[in-house]
Amino acid sequence: MAERLEDYIERTRLARTPSQLRKLFKDAVTAEGYENVVHGYTLNRQLFIEWDEFPEGYLDVYRRERWDKIDPVLDHIQAARRPFRWSDLLAKLDLSRRQQSFFHACRELGVHSGMTFPLHNPGSRVDLISLSLRHEHEVPLHRIPFLYALSVQAWLKYNELTERPGPNPPDVPYLTAQELKCLDLCKQGKTNWEIGDVLKISEKTVEWHFSNIMRKLGAANRITAVVMAIQQGLLTL
Numbered sequence: 001m002a003e004r005l006e007d008y009i010e011r012t013r014l015a016r017t018p019s020q021l022r023k024l025f026k027d028a029v030t031a032e033g034y035e036n037v038v039h040g041y042t043l044n045r046q047l048f049i050e051w052d053e054f055p056e057g058y059l060d061v062y063r064r065e066r067w068d069k070i071d072p073v074l075d076h077i078q079a080a081r082r083p084f085r086w087s088d089l090l091a092k093l094d095l096s097r098r099q100q101s102f103f104h105a106c107r108e109l110g111v112h113s114g115m116t117f118p119l120h121n122p123g124s125r126v127d128l129i130s131l132s133l134r135h136e137h138e139v140p141l142h143r144i145p146f147l148y149a150l151s152v153q154a155w156l157k158y159n160e161l162t163e164r165p166g167p168n169p170p171d172v173p174y175l176t177a178q179e180l181k182c183l184d185l186c187k188q189g190k191t192n193w194e195i196g197d198v199l200k201i202s203e204k205t206v207e208w209h210f211s212n213i214m215r216k217l218g219a220a221n222r223i224t225a226v227v228m229a230i231q232q233g234l235l236t237l
Helices: 001-011 018-031 058-064 072-076 086-091 097-108 140-160 178-187 192-199 203-217 224-229
Strands: 036-041 047-054 113-119 128-134
Touching: 001 018, 001 140, 001 224, 018 036, 018 047, 018 140, 036 140, 058 140, 072 097, 072 113, 086 224, 097 178, 128 140, 140 192, 140 224, 178 203, 178 224, 192 203, 203 224
Parallel strands: none
Antiparallel strands: 036 047, 036 128, 113 128
């Protein structure tokens, strides 16, 4: 994960326009097996789309049928702090007949088997990036953290290019040597137990370090913290 993520971050750092960034992101997720991409945000329970790669006509139907009013994904991202697969969310819900018809129609239109990455801003707006399939095939579930990191980097860089406020604090924070070691091992895909084993500390201490790291960086989770630390030069490529 780490080497490919670093290569991707290095390429996106060189992007000078949103269109260049979109192409880099689309190429990266296509290589992972995903054909559909949407980047947008919700505000006051309304969906606004920044850009998308959907089958032709899908968004026209989505808007005409006002599916945003019944789409459970849009409701869930308000509270979600982690990536989630649509199938996992639906397994927990008692869908109405209209919602069942909505998901069936989405599959017929070539939008299914998706996952969503909630990206929280200061205030009530929540950004999102969703990836999904057009055709019937499987994608590896163990790649979700990597896809999340790709999405976070695309989001942070998009905010930079469009001069929109993002989660970055104005000053580069100070991280201790131990906190940097935890971040670097997280970047390598290590679990809490593995990080603790390498650093000879308990899992609870690892969790405490990550709590401090996320507070200092203003990050909602560890993947976002890793990407922000790379962007700010706290972790080397």
